[in-house]
Amino acid sequence: MHALRNILKPTPIARLQMPGIELYAKLEYFNPVGSLKDRTAYWIMRRAAERGDLRSDSTIIESSSGNFASAVATLSQLAGLEFIPVIDPNIAGIYESFLRRACRRVVKVEERDDTGGFLKTRLKRVAELCREIPNSYWTDQYGNEDGMRAHYELTGGEIVEAMEELTHVFIGVSTAGTISGLSRRLKERWPAIKIIAVDAVGSVIFGGQPRKRHIPGIGASVAPALLQHAIIDDVVMVREKETAEACQELLERHGVFAGGSSGTCYAAIKKYSERMQAHRSAKALFLCADRGTAYLDTLYDRKWVERLE
Ligand SMILES: Cc1ncc(COP(=O)(O)O)c(C=O)c1O
Structure with a gap:
């Protein structure tokens, strides 16, 4: 990479x-890119690259509707990597515009989960994409x-x-x-x-x-x-x-x-x-x-x- x-x-x-x-x-x-999440994205991606989990043919997948996805999108562009953000209809317009110009593919879920929100639907879609796409890497900001x-x-x-x-x-x-x-x-x-x-x-x-x-x-x-x-x-x-x-x-x-x-x-x-x-x-x-x-x-x-x- x-x-x-x-x-x-x-x-x-x-x-x-x-x-x-x-x-x-x-x-x-x-x-x-405008927030403290630039640091989180940089460190997660750098450490994943050092461990060999993130390679030049990897596609990054993440569920985020804002700062973290914008940071990952920018760093992915710099590193020549694909990034697919999974977003939902609550996303602020400026973040959606930013992600659509930075990423070739943006996945937007429309279905609410059993709590009435979108988080579970987004995470389910992330898991599906990780199974479907070869060499996918989930940055997992909540657990990493x-x-x-x-x-x-x-x-x-x-x-x-x-x-x-x-x-x-x-x-x-x-x-x-x-x-x-x-x-x-x-x-x-x-x-x-x-x-x-x-x-x-x-x-x-x-x-x-x-x-x-x-x-x-x-x-x-x-x-x-x-x-x-x-x-x-x-x-x-x-x-x-x-x-x-x-x-x-x-x-x-x-x-x-x-x-x-x-x-x-x-x-x-x-x-x-x-x-x-x-x-x-x-x-x-x-x-x-x-x-x-x-x-x-x-x-x-x-x-x-x-x-x-
Ligand atoms: C604007 C902003 N402030 C604070 C936080 C909280 O930071 P953390 O997720 O590390 O608890 C976030 C996380 O998304 C954020 O976007």
Whole structure:
């Protein structure tokens, strides 16, 4: 296989003004395809190539409706590989357009599963494609431990290099790859750091009641396997309306135009700020995992937000 080109550079860390806390945002939307999933895709594909699981005649298959698929599509093009994303009708228009221009074949499932969603149908289609297509390789972002190692090595490596000290870090959870890798790296460097997992009300990751959610990139309807590797001190749950208000505040007060999981973390920091201020000199960091563009018709649309609980 042609060498998989590393297109990743360290992302900037911005200082945001917040009373009583030194607050930092690591701007992951500066990654080349636009999100922290560029790191996950790069590390999974690179390690698979090194092991010989991914070869020049491989076809990558993955079920994803957003950032991860966009990253895999771009890296596949660079490496001259075929990639077939399996998507569903809930995909945001700009992601579908992006994938259709980057991939020769896009498979869109239309049938709902027994939960009323599309995830099980998508995964079934992935399994069928893997059986039908010779030399297929499933990146398996929900179960692949290289997804977590990406954040131990890359995101975590950059944070420990750039920061003198941190007392708190707030991390949004979906596949749990980010929190598993980062929590391990940051605890190694600063054993007393508090790792605060951030999740959406309606997600079941931390045992809550399932409820229909509208914001991609945060939460899950099943507990992800990678979570067992995470070291977590506390969990903050955020309602979707709070996420939307926090995204708008990030833009209007700090000039940061970020996506749903970033707003969810910022909302969690505000909820947690009293507890942090009790700490002599709190230094907190969160990730702005992607940009706000894909959320203009939702989180940034006041009419859409009014309908949320
Ligand atoms: C925008 C965004 N933020 C955060 C996450 C959560 O990261 P992880 O899947 O590593 O838990 C995702 C995952 O898809 C995401 O797309």
